[in-house]
Amino acid sequence: MFDLEILDLFRAMPGSVAQGLIWGIMAIGVFITYKILNFADLTVDGTLGLGGAVAVMLILAGCPPYLVLIASFISGILAGLITGVLHTLLGIPDILAGILTQIALYSINLNIMGKSNQAVSVDQYDLVVSLRYISEAIMVGVIFLIIIIALLYWYFGTEQGYTIRCTGCNENMSRAQGISTGKAKVIGLALSNGLVGLSGALIAQYQGNADVNMGRGAIVIGLAAVIIGEVIGTAIFGKYMNFALKLLFAAIGAIIYYLVITFVLWLGLPSDNMKLFSAIVVALFLAVPYLKNKYNTSFAKAAKKGAE
Amino acid sequence: MLEIKNICKTFNKGTVNEKVALRGVSLTLNDGDFVTVIGGNGAGKSTMLNAVAGVWPIDSGSILLDGVNVAGLPEHKRAKYLGRVFQDPMNGTAATMEIQENLAIAVRRGKSRTLRPGITKKEKQQFKEMLKQLDLGLEDRMTSKVGLLSGGQRQALTLLMATIQKPKLLLLDEHTAALDPKTAAKVLELSDKIIAENQLTAMMVTHNMNDAITHGNRLVMMSEGQIVLDIGGEEKKKLTVEDLLQKFEQVSGEKFANDQALLS
Numbered sequence: 338m339f340d341l342e343i344l345d346l347f348r349a350m351p352g353s354v355a356q357g358l359i360w361g362i363m364a365i366g367v368f369i370t371y372k373i374l375n376f377a378d379l380t381v382d383g384t385l386g387l388g389g390a391v392a393v394m395l396i397l398a399g400c401p402p403y404l405v406l407i408a409s410f411i412s413g414i415l416a417g418l419i420t421g422v423l424h425t426l427l428g429i430p431d432i433l434a435g436i437l438t439q440i441a442l443y444s445i446n447l448n449i450m451g452k453s454n455q456a457v458s459v460d461q462y463d464l465v466v467s468l469r470y471i472s473e474a475i476m477v478g479v480i481f482l483i484i485i486i487a488l489l490y491w492y493f494g495t496e497q498g499y500t501i502r503c504t505g506c507n508e509n510m511s512r513a514q515g516i517s518t519g520k521a522k523v524i525g526l527a528l529s530n531g532l533v534g535l536s537g538a539l540i541a542q543y544q545g546n547a548d549v550n551m552g553r554g555a556i557v558i559g560l561a562a563v564i565i566g567e568v569i570g571t572a573i574f575g576k577y578m579n580f581a582l583k584l585l586f587a588a589i590g591a592i593i594y595y596l597v598i599t600f601v602l603w604l605g606l607p608s609d610n611m612k613l614f615s616a617i618v619v620a621l622f623l624a625v626p627y628l629k630n631k632y633n634t635s636f637a638k639a640a641k642k643g644a645e
Numbered sequence: 646m647l648e649i650k651n652i653c654k655t656f657n658k659g660t661v662n663e664k665v666a667l668r669g670v671s672l673t674l675n676d677g678d679f680v681t682v683i684g685g686n687g688a689g690k691s692t693m694l695n696a697v698a699g700v701w702p703i704d705s706g707s708i709l710l711d712g713v714n715v716a717g718l719p720e721h722k723r724a725k726y727l728g729r730v731f732q733d734p735m736n737g738t739a740a741t742m743e744i745q746e747n748l749a750i751a752v753r754r755g756k757s758r759t760l761r762p763g764i765t766k767k768e769k770q771q772f773k774e775m776l777k778q779l780d781l782g783l784e785d786r787m788t789s790k791v792g793l794l795s796g797g798q799r800q801a802l803t804l805l806m807a808t809i810q811k812p813k814l815l816l817l818d819e820h821t822a823a824l825d826p827k828t829a830a831k832v833l834e835l836s837d838k839i840i841a842e843n844q845l846t847a848m849m850v851t852h853n854m855n856d857a858i859t860h861g862n863r864l865v866m867m868s869e870g871q872i873v874l875d876i877g878g879e880e881k882k883k884l885t886v887e888d889l890l891q892k893f894e895q896v897s898g899e900k901f902a903n904d905q906a907l908l909s
Contacts (some may be wrong), residue, residue, distance in 0.1 A: 496758035499742075503750055506739040513698070513737070514806070515724035515754040 346603045350596065351471045357595040358478025359466065359539045360558060361588030362485060364566070366413075366532035367559030368587040372567075373493070374505040374525040379435030380420045381559055383442025384413045384530045385552030388537025390449040393547035396457050402465045406538050413534020414527045416442060421523030446549050456546040464542040474543060481539070482588050485532065490581045492528075501525045533559075554612050557619055558594060564622040566590025594618075647674040647814050647846065652696055652706030652716075666692040668870040669706070674814070674846055681857040682850045683889075684867035690850040691732075693867070694816050697848075699723040710813050725755025728807030728845075730800065730820040730836075737803030740792030744783060744802065747791055748772045751806035775805060779835070797828035801835055808839050815840065815847040822852060833860065854886045866893060 370378040388409035395405045423434035459467040466474040492498045503511045504521035541547040570586030654667040699720040708716045749764035776784040821829035866874035873896040
């Protein structure tokens with residue numbers, strides 16, 4: 338009996354890897370806003386659904402599943418532009434600007450799909466990825482990630498890429514050096530959400546449907562991936578973590594996240610509790626570095642040292 | 646050449662926190678002028694610099710750089726003409742980026758930033774030579790993150806970034822105030838050298854009367870949002886701290902109450 342259960346776990350693993358790879362594209366999008374631009378962008382939850390909705394409806398309308406990915410990418414860019422404009426031109430704080438776009442996208446996604454869920458069957462359409470063909474899905478995911486990481490590595494090494502990194506680091510200095518920080522933020526948000534939209538399109542094809550709730554909590558998964566990836570990447574490469582590796586580890590973080598999820602589901606945790614579990618994991622990973630630092634340099638310790 | 650004509654600025658207009666910061670300031674800098682700006686807390690020194698830099702729009706007046714009114718240009722567009730160093734060493738550089746990347750960003754100030762490489766091999770060579778001139782050993786740490794540098798090193802780097810393309814005007818906003826005396830003296834010396842070598846027009850705000858007297862060819866004193874003293878030429882060369890204090894009392898009718906300026 339026990340042996341069978343372990344086999345179940347191993348059987349579920351390739352699926353988790355495939356899922357992690359596809360969600361890894363979203364994680365890289367989150368990395369751009371959260372890590373490079375220093376912008377907590379909550380648009381993501383809406384954008385993922387948008388990418389999925391656009392993809393499924395276009396496939397149902399007869400568009401080739403590959404081309405659909407471009408449409409979803411562009412729809413994500415538009416979502417990012419809206420958050421960017423709300424923040425830079427209308428002065429709405431970053432988190433709030435993202436929430437506003439996210440909530441607006443819920444209605445928009447419903448309008449696009451006409452109902453809360455639309456299915457595409459891999460039997461009827463030649464989908465790019467599907468959970469029916471997991472090894473293919475893994476290959477496609479890897480290829481997409483390699484291309485995306487290579488392109489972003491190039492882009493953030495250009496003059497324009499520098500402006501985004503610089504804006505995320507020091508806005509005053511950026512303006513003093515002639516950088517339009519508003520423009521840099523809008524470009525960064527657009528790029529990030531474009532990737533999230535693309536990821537949403539692949540997720541919808543992989544699972545065979547788009548759901549208006551598919552993006553709920555996506556930002557938490559994205560943050561979990563980015564943070565887990567960073568912790569593990571730094572543990573392995575230390576100060577040799579370059580930009581490409583950082584992007585790669587955001588995606589690896591997503592894979593690890595899904596492997597862990599599969600593991601705890603296998604342990605018997607009810608799937609209703611998954612989001613609770615995700616939140617706890619992210620909270621832990623965010624808190625550990627802080628607590629570690631606090632433990633190393635605490636007032637209590639200082640008092641003890643002084644008394645010796 | 647910089648011409649400031651009758652600029653006014655009031656912060657938080659119409660609220661209880663209303664503060665009139667500049668009351669019709671006019672000042673003309675000739676090419677090659679190095680003006681030190683001194684005054685008590687809240688006199689409007691930094692506000693005047695920020696007005697020129699375009700940190701926020703002024704209420705009235707005009708700011709002409711080489712005859713062109715730049716008062717309508719936002720900060721990042723005005724940056725093309727200006728080099729700036731701030732009081733806080735953290736402010737002038739991007740801490741998470743490499744030394745050479747910071748310089749590459751500064752070299753492109755005022756130019757359109759495209760999809761060309763953010764830094765080229767040739768530039769790396771040039772930066773190495775420039776950093777050697779600073780004599781701080783930074784030429785061997787080109788790929789270090791700027792966050793690892795000390796305050797003095799960061800200010801020296803910011804100075805280099807501000808002048809890597811010859812600006813029409815260099816704005817130094819108490820750029821040594823956060824440094825220890827020895828480092829402050831070094832950074833000031835470097836500022837003097839860079840200004841002289843490149844024949845820059847510069848404005849330096851300082852709290853330190855001695856520095857204000859010993860540096861530059863002109864001294865401007867501000868009080869309550871106005872310029873109350875403007876000393877240049879031979880008179881500036883012979884100026885002492887006592888003279889300055891006396892003159893301040895004459896024009897403002899009160900004692901120059903600023904311990905930091907007196908003690909240092």
